Amino acid sequence: MNLFKYSAPSIFYPLAGRLATGFAIAAVLLLAIGLYMSFFVAPTDYKQGEGYRIMFIHVPAAWMSMFIYLVMAAWAAAGMIWRTRLSSMMASALAPTGAMFTFIALWTGALWGKPMWGAWWVWDARLTSELILLFLYIGYMAMESAIDDPRRAARACGLLALVGVINIPIIYYSVKWWNTLHQGASIKMSESGGIESSMTEIMLWTMLIMTFACWFYTIAVALTRVRSIILERESKTVWVKEMLQQGEK
Amino acid sequence: MKARYKRMMFIVLGLVAVTAIAALILNALQSNINHFFSPTEVVANEAPKDRTFRLGGLVEVDSVKREDDGLTVHFNVTDNAEVVTVKYTGILPDLFSEGQGVVAQGKLGAGGIFEAEEVLAKHDETYMPPEVADALEKAEAEAAAQGAAQ
Numbered sequence: 001m002n003l004f005k006y007s008a009p010s011i012f013y014p015l016a017g018r019l020a021t022g023f024a025i026a027a028v029l030l031l032a033i034g035l036y037m038s039f040f041v042a043p044t045d046y047k048q049g050e051g052y053r054i055m056f057i058h059v060p061a062a063w064m065s066m067f068i069y070l071v072m073a074a075w076a077a078a079g080m081i082w083r084t085r086l087s088s089m090m091a092s093a094l095a096p097t098g099a100m101f102t103f104i105a106l107w108t109g110a111l112w113g114k115p116m117w118g119a120w121w122v123w124d125a126r127l128t129s130e131l132i133l134l135f136l137y138i139g140y141m142a143m144e145s146a147i148d149d150p151r152r153a154a155r156a157c158g159l160l161a162l163v164g165v166i167n168i169p170i171i172y173y174s175v176k177w178w179n180t181l182h183q184g185a186s187i188k189m190s191e192s193g194g195i196e197s198s199m200t201e202i203m204l205w206t207m208l209i210m211t212f213a214c215w216f217y218t219i220a221v222a223l224t225r226v227r228s229i230i231l232e233r234e235s236k237t238v239w240v241k242e243m244l245q246q247g248e249k
Numbered sequence: 250m251k252a253r254y255k256r257m258m259f260i261v262l263g264l265v266a267v268t269a270i271a272a273l274i275l276n277a278l279q280s281n282i283n284h285f286f287s288p289t290e291v292v293a294n295e296a297p298k299d300r301t302f303r304l305g306g307l308v309e310v311d312s313v314k315r316e317d318d319g320l321t322v323h324f325n326v327t328d329n330a331e332v333v334t335v336k337y338t339g340i341l342p343d344l345f346s347e348g349q350g351v352v353a354q355g356k357l358g359a360g361g362i363f364e365a366e367e368v369l370a371k372h373d374e375t376y377m378p379p380e381v382a383d384a385l386e387k388a389e390a391e392a393a394a395q396g397a398a399q
Contacts, residue, residue: 043378047344052376081256117369118342122352124284162260166271177275179283179305181352186374199376 007084009230010239016223016230024220030213037206054112059186060211062105064218065133066168068098072140073165076158086226088154089233091161092144093226097218099137106130117181125174126182129167136164150233285352288331296357304333304363305352305371313347326351326363337365344370 006012038056045052072094079087110120121127140157147153175184190196197204234240275282285305286296296302309325309332321338335353345351350371358364
């Protein structure tokens with residue numbers, strides 16, 4: 001099987017539609033389970049009480065904000081190297097969702113910070129670098145809509161996305177490299193190469209389920225968005241005209 | 250060389266250059282990015298004088314004293330090496346307790362006492378239900394008692 005055939009928008013378009021539906025259903029199911037566990041199954045924390053439960057959305061959102069940026073930059077790089085149309089479309093389809101998760105992470109973090117730390121916001125390395133990530137996403141989207149020619153826009157935005165990648169390890173390791181008010185990572189690689197976590201197992205599972213819910217949501221939304229972008233950019237091609245004539249749903 | 254490999258090399262070299270630049274800048278700004286100074290740095294006179302800065306560390310156990318007005322608090326901040334005494338008037342965050350991390354913002358006053366204008370609690374990355382925390386504490390106390398008995 002030649003995977004590259006899916007890089008043709010005409011073949012990817014119907015496939016993306018089917019995949020999006022599947023991932024949307026999975027996301028809704030996982031979100032229902034995850035939210036139920038967040039509120040009713042996960043135990044109260046010994047120090048922070050019920051307030052800590054905000055981490056079940058805060059941490060997945062923060063992870064997704066970083067992960068989506070990496071995926072977006074990878075698509076942008078692929079688009080620049082192989083000059084495939086679909087790659088840059090995928091990158092631009094991911095940007096709004098990444099910006100949304102960054103915003104959620106910052107917002108829920110502020111709501112968490114006020115009661116626990118005593119401040120909505122501090123200018124420590126973790127918070128500041130995450131704010132820069134939000135600006136990178138917004139800059140990416142702004143630049144894309146400012147340049148009319150989609151190919152030139154893809155090249156300029158791809159460059160921005162790639163330069164911004166350097167911010168991701170800075171966000172992730174900020175709590176390790178510098179003194180920050182933000183606490184360290186609860187889940188990390190142990191020295192022996194395994195994964196260790198400093199939270200109770202049921203809390204960990206709840207967080208993982210919420211993470212997968214966010215992940216599947218991202219895939220479903222990005223694929224739906226990329227379908228719109230494909231139609232927009234390929235509107236003058238034969239296959240789109242034929243499809244519209246046949247009345248594809 | 251194919252054009253596509255050229256572009257790939259261009260991106261890889263670009264990323265390497267950006268990484269190197271970022272590493273140099275962050276290294277140069279190291280002390281500005283740190284959110285707070287530790288008691289060791291303050292005792293070693295590395296913290297700014299006559300200027301506001303942040304002090305971070307653990308609240309020393311059995312060091313919290315309240316004045317009669319009920320609002321002014323004295324406590325020691327330690328990094329298990331050096332100790333700095335902090336004076337603060339105001340409401341402390343809920344998570345403030347002995348043995349817990351804090352970040353205080355203020356100035357060094359007379360006699361090396363840190364006069365804080367703001368005290369924030371720094372919590373760690375451990376989450377567990379209260380029963381587990383109790384059990385852990387009990388186990389630790391028992392181990393300590395056994396150690397003492399021997």
